[in-house]
Amino acid sequence: MAQGRHRVVIVGGGFGGLAAAKALKSADVDITLIDRSNHHLFQPLLYQVATAALSPSEIAWPIRHVLRRQDNVRVLMAEVVGVDAEQSAVLLQDGSRQPYDSLVLATGAQHAYFGHDEWEAFAPGLKTVDDATAIRRQLLLALEAAERETEPERRKALLTFAIIGGGPTGVEMAGAIIELGRASTRGQFHTIAPGQLRVVLIEGGDRLLGNFRKELSDYTLKSLRDLGVEVELGQMVSGIDADGVSFGDKRLETHTVIWAAGVAASPVARWLGIEGDKAGRVRVEPDLSVAGHPNIFVIGDVASITQDNGKPVPGVAPAAKQQGRHVAQVIRRRLAGETAPLPFRYHHDGDLATIGKSAAVIDFGWITLKGRLAWWIWGIAHIYFLVETRTRIFITLSWLWIYLTGQRGARLITHGRPPERHMPERKGQDQRSATTTVTGLDSARSRSQI
Amino acid sequence: MAQGRHRVVIVGGGFGGLAAAKALKSADVDITLIDRSNHHLFQPLLYQVATAALSPSEIAWPIRHVLRRQDNVRVLMAEVVGVDAEQSAVLLQDGSRQPYDSLVLATGAQHAYFGHDEWEAFAPGLKTVDDATAIRRQLLLALEAAERETEPERRKALLTFAIIGGGPTGVEMAGAIIELGRASTRGQFHTIAPGQLRVVLIEGGDRLLGNFRKELSDYTLKSLRDLGVEVELGQMVSGIDADGVSFGDKRLETHTVIWAAGVAASPVARWLGIEGDKAGRVRVEPDLSVAGHPNIFVIGDVASITQDNGKPVPGVAPAAKQQGRHVAQVIRRRLAGETAPLPFRYHHDGDLATIGKSAAVIDFGWITLKGRLAWWIWGIAHIYFLVETRTRIFITLSWLWIYLTGQRGARLITHGRPPERHMPERKGQDQRSATTTVTGLDSARSRSQI
Incomplete structure (x- = not known):
């Protein structure tokens, strides 16, 4: 240069x-x-990493790689x-x-917790690749712990998943979690029946997808309920801790709360x-x-x-x-020496949100779409907007595979230990035997932070 | 049941x-x-995750998923x-x-460190998915730090990578790291010339791949040297610390040491x-x-x-x-009531190791192969042995992509911070400004360990 x-x-x-x-x-x-960070992240699909449909490398690319053909840029991590x-x-x-x-x-x-930063430890948000793999781990560990739990109340809490916030991220997470849970449990867990999973979506406003037209909000509400998601509208969250979430005059016992609210x-x-x-x-x-x-x-x-x-x-x-x-x-x-001010004008292309398999809503302003057609357009639009050809191919295949087999390809629990170390009820037992771990996961984990 | x-x-x-x-x-x-762990890991390809060629989900599958069609198994994490x-x-x-x-x-x-457990912190081994993503992170961070470093000695140390152990894992890592470094730097780093990368493979014995025939060991040595890897034979490591590795009467300054020895x-x-x-x-x-x-x-x-x-x-x-x-x-x-003892007899199919693009060695006992043909057989054999159809498709595509474009698809630095926090020379400066981080990576990381 x-x-x-x-x-x-x-x-x-x-x-x-x-x-x-x-x-x-x-x-x-x-x-x-x-x-x-060393990578550009395609955030609109991050919830699919959190719910094990895609791998991190399918939606994130080294910034150096994205800009490799541009000589006048230097990238600094x-x-x-x-x-x-x-x-x-x-x-x-x-x-x-x-x-x-x-x-x-x-x-x-x-993420912002409206002055309740103490909630962050119990209700992670979804902004980075690490957030997504941490949430994925938490979801999958809850299922593993539930498979072993025999006490009914504890089991019920382990199989309950709460999402705070009914915007696009909350709606997409709710649909994806219920599909992940059902597809994973079918034939793979012996003590969990798919109907035992509870996904509760809590929204402070009086409708989901507040930025969309009312008609699409209503369709989204109905579609999520048809999927089996419990939707709580007009409910402000008043407390989140290791054992659950409080909203309005209700209390939900759960160890998995996801923050999609602010x-x-x-x-x-x-x-x-x-x-x-x-x-x-x-x-x-x-x-x-x-x-x-x-x-x-x-x-x-x-x-x-x-x-x-x-x-x-x-x-x-x-x-x-x-x-x-x-x-x-x-x-x-x-x-070029032009000094006349150039005001920015925003052009709104439309709003899209997917709800679950074969259900999505699109508001282009001049037209609204919902259902299966909207779902296909949503998928094609997202593949079109991806940065790299390689990931276009891989995501298309990943989605096709899930569509045909129902099996999500990235159900890995990484950076973790078996469930007894993560679920609060068993904490005392953990500490008792914390010195007798089988192999060196601890050291692997500490290495990853050098 | x-x-x-x-x-x-x-x-x-x-x-x-x-x-x-x-x-x-x-x-x-x-x-x-x-x-x-919740997953079965195809360890022979783990080094490809560590060197950013494959994603973790391409070589690891939930054990429940692998055994989903077998009714008499219960899986317990x-x-x-x-x-x-x-x-x-x-x-x-x-x-x-x-x-x-x-x-x-x-x-x-x-991993075992021959009584030197203190080396583990500086020379991670490669056994789990978390090991692999930690090593990947360390390799990529070293390149990021080198791009910014102006002091020549520090820069040299950042661009030096040492691998201890000349068995298949060490050989495969050495070849893959030099290819990763060269492909990544080409056009993507402005201050690093591909020739500045040093990969040093240190082996205690007098030849690489000690289990293979001498002729294949010699070929491997020559191939690695042709790739640009420095191979040190007959060298026992006497010390590893944050700044380098000592072996024989030599000292190599480096912050990236990978343990493939025991x-x-x-x-x-x-x-x-x-x-x-x-x-x-x-x-x-x-x-x-x-x-x-x-x-x-x-x-x-x-x-x-x-x-x-x-x-x-x-x-x-x-x-x-x-x-x-x-x-x-x-x-x-x-x-079935049969009590006659049934002794185990091991049938040795052969030894395979890959060196780099278009170079591998195979020792079937009755025949030995090396070079391009061995490399293709190595690839096909590994795809054949994979557990799931889905990953067969994905790995074939990932390899094809790398083969054609030279670009590795998984160069993500996750669970980390920018390089200045990881490289020992800058530690003092880190601590000075540790309270002024831009966003919530710290909290994301602590969440991932809940």
Whole structure:
């Protein structure tokens, strides 16, 4: 890369950051893309890793690989801890500084527990590959523990799965968990009858998929109930602990609670020394720059911006991609000497959510679809949007296999021990025999954290 | 399952245990197969997970799934901590007991460090899926850290990879790591030239693949050197620490050392209160039972038995499978009232090892093969021996993809943080800024250990 070229630093290799980098491919700039992970993650399918339908490598690709044909990008795996806006440099955890001429902050969101951070230990959310394999492990271990449990109440709690939040992630998880449980138990567990599985979806609002049209929400509710999911609407969660979840005046005994209810932006506002909105997002100017810092742009889940119709731009992948491309265009224009402001306009393509085998809902605005046709469109659209040809082939085959055989290919419990060490009821017994483990899993685990 | 039937307990769902269970499919017995993991692992291809060619789910299947069509088996995910041979019961970690009429112990081997357990933290071995993803992470993180490192000596150490042990695993890892490094760096890292990667294979004996014919060992040595691997023969390792490995009078600076040198049996001898051989294995009777305990059988890597030619039965998958089937036959015969002893006879099919793309060695006894033809036979044989049709398809495609594009599909760093937190040189800086992490990876990791 030539010296003295305009330096663009992009923080975050998600949909927004990657789109910005790609849209600058032929620009006369030096791009540095920084991410604390080595891979770009196709988050819309992450719930399928959590429910053992897909492998992590089918929905995640090394960022270096994705950008390998783009000469003006350097990829840095590093953790950003701040921004020095005065000196125009990004601060990395190792103490080094990454100077920029233009900065794009696209660090996304993380789970938020509405002030109840203590819930996180009992109700993991789904944002990273590690989150997904941890949830997969928890789901599969609950079935293993239930197979051995003879005490009826404990057994019932082990076979109960709660999901908090009735947006697309919650709906997709609920459908997938009940299908995973039924397909796995059929002929493979001797003491668990498929009908004993309970999946409870708890939503604070008065309908599922609040962003979709009412008619599709109603269809989703009916489809999930037909699948066997218990849906609790208008219920605010008041407590989550190791033994269950409390909502309204009810209490559900379970050891598996999945959080799909809320997210908060990563700490970009703090880096910039400004105040974020109540979800921690940065209110941006019409061209996605930060007030007072025309060369700093904030995009994706971490940006707060209103559409012409007064509604906020939603925190979805297409919005992040459009914003990434927009920022690239603003940078190109400035380099070309054009100073007229270029406001961002969000184009909403539609909302999609899948419910279970052969059931999905799509709201394109001008048309709505539901049922089997929507399900096929959902699948084809997701394969189309995948980044790499290799994974298009593999995911198509994985889905085809599940469709034909009902068997999910990735039901692995990794980073774990047998169930007695994970289920709270048996804790005392664990500790008693903790020194007599058969082989070196402990050391394998500690190695994985060196 | 009917009450009062002969109860067979099998501990371990590896090649031996699974073969025993399957060979008892039509027998009038109730089988309980206990494993502390939920999956059967196809260990011969584990090094391909460690080097990012395959995903864990391509070489591991839930044991329940493998045995789903066999009605007389119950699978239990649990940790065995001992055997009460007097009362004929297996002791589980949760304090419960599993009574048996016949017991098959097939718990396999783990890494052994020749009395230097302190090396394990710096030189992980390769036995489980978690081992493989931990090694994959370490390899990929070293490349990430090297990309950023500017100090020449540190950089050199980060780009040096040492493998201890020149058996099949060591040879296969050496070839795969150099191919992974070269394919990954090409166009994807800006500061690393492929020629800067060093892979050093250290073997105590005077040749690689000591079990193979001399001619194949020589070919393997030449092939690895042609690939660019440095091979050190006749070198005993005297020390391994966070900064490198010492052997003979040499010292190699590296942060990535992989242990492929020695294994020891799991603690079956201790469970039985008898003395094992120096590798911890149990010397078994000709019919694979334990002296004084005719209804307890020990098979696979944990059994020590001599062939008619005076050589020990090797610790390989075919031996474990044959022993599993043999024990099943002994149990069937006893149930039929036949008391004549049935000695085990090992049939050696041959030895195979792959070196790199288009290079492998095969020793069938009556014929030896090397080079491209051996490589194709190696690949086809491994696909043939896989357990499930689904993975046959997926592995064939994964290999075809790598063969055609050179790109490995599973280069994910999971359960981790950016490189500065893993490489010893930067430790001080890490701690300084450890409280300012961008998002919730810490909590994701702690969740995965609940």
